[in-house]
Amino acid sequence: MTKIFTAELIGTFILVFFGCGAAVIAGADGTSGIGLTGIALAFGLAIVAAAYGLGAISGAHLNPAVSLGVLLAGRMTTASFVTYVIAQVLGAIAGAAVLWIVASGSAGFGGGLGSNGYGPGYLGEYSLVAALVFEAVMTFLFVTVILGATGPGASAGFAGLAIGLTLAAIHLVGIKVTGVSVNPARSIGPALFEGGRALAQLWVFILAPLAGAALAGILHRNGLTRAD
Template sequence: MSKIVAELIGTFTLVLFGCGAAVLGGDHVGQLGIALAFGFAIVAMAYGIGPISGCHVNPAVSLAVFVAGRMSAKDMALYWIAQFVGALAAAAVLACIAGGTQHGLGQNGWGPGYGGGYPLQAALVFEVVMTALFVIVILGSTGPGAAPGFAGLAIGITLAVIHIVGIQVTGVSVNPARSFGPAVLVQGQALAQLWLFFVAPAVGAVLGALPFRFKVLQAA
């Protein structure tokens, strides 16, 4: 139960801080500030709940950990539930603070009218590749032989860099729960495009985890 509660709180924090920076402070902090908000949120939670649950706070990460052989299917399913509930709760709190959803909740998307107007193909490639790289950093920095105490920094910095690169492409998901919370409340195009932010991170997670599963990537 401690792990489930930790994952709920961690995902809630990530979505509230990251999407909150975009919705409440985006005009002032810009793309870099939003990227750092997501990255710093992960760093904080890595050290806050990492010792309890591993701080996945992302269904794609839990899938990658499962594929790599580091958790059971049952635990993965329970983590997923906690992560989606935490993300939805954070989006609801953000909507309450922002006075509704009329200005958005930091939802992900692509195409005309969103960010840089990148097409579906670009969004798909970005989310698959970045999720794969993200889980490689996570699995590598938390696996045997990794430098103790530095995983949170490595993971947070990586997430921040991914946002710096890709906010204009998709708003950056690499996390189905992060996309789910805002999309459910905003509805419309955000909900219609939600499928990509489930499919692409899942594919990326598997691609990133397989080298660890088959020991192509392992500590010397």
């Protein structure tokens, strides 16, 4: 389990640093930065990198919601689930910490680390209901794709690409809604450093993704979304 713990910690670090770093360092301004499309691709490519670099060790869940879906699908034990989640949260915190150190070295750093949010003043200013629905539904779809891409009958060697592209597509649709979490660990890391509103709204990005992932795992376990 030590190797699995290490792989999940490093993999989640990659996801947070690359994804949130793209937003914080490379910028969301399409005229001088990479824009929303670039940020979406950064999250997707981070998953691809971690999946092919570390997936053979741990499966590269990198996400407590994914691990919950795998648990409820009957593919891992509760003890393993706890180990995965601890590693993922610590990896996300480490990724956010390094990002803060790097970003704060700029005179223009405003303190943001790509945290998730909703409501007045946050990107598209979507409502709480919109945020909850978006995060739950997108996590359900994301975990369903993961369980299918790594299950019986799936094309060998293509899971990482399918999962990464799915995450990129989710970001293309939803960055302006919530910044896109679909991953409690990814939300916890930046929120701990930003504090304030990001921390106050964190419950949304823990509860909604876990609910969507749970449904995906249950449906898969009952054969409704399983190839066999």
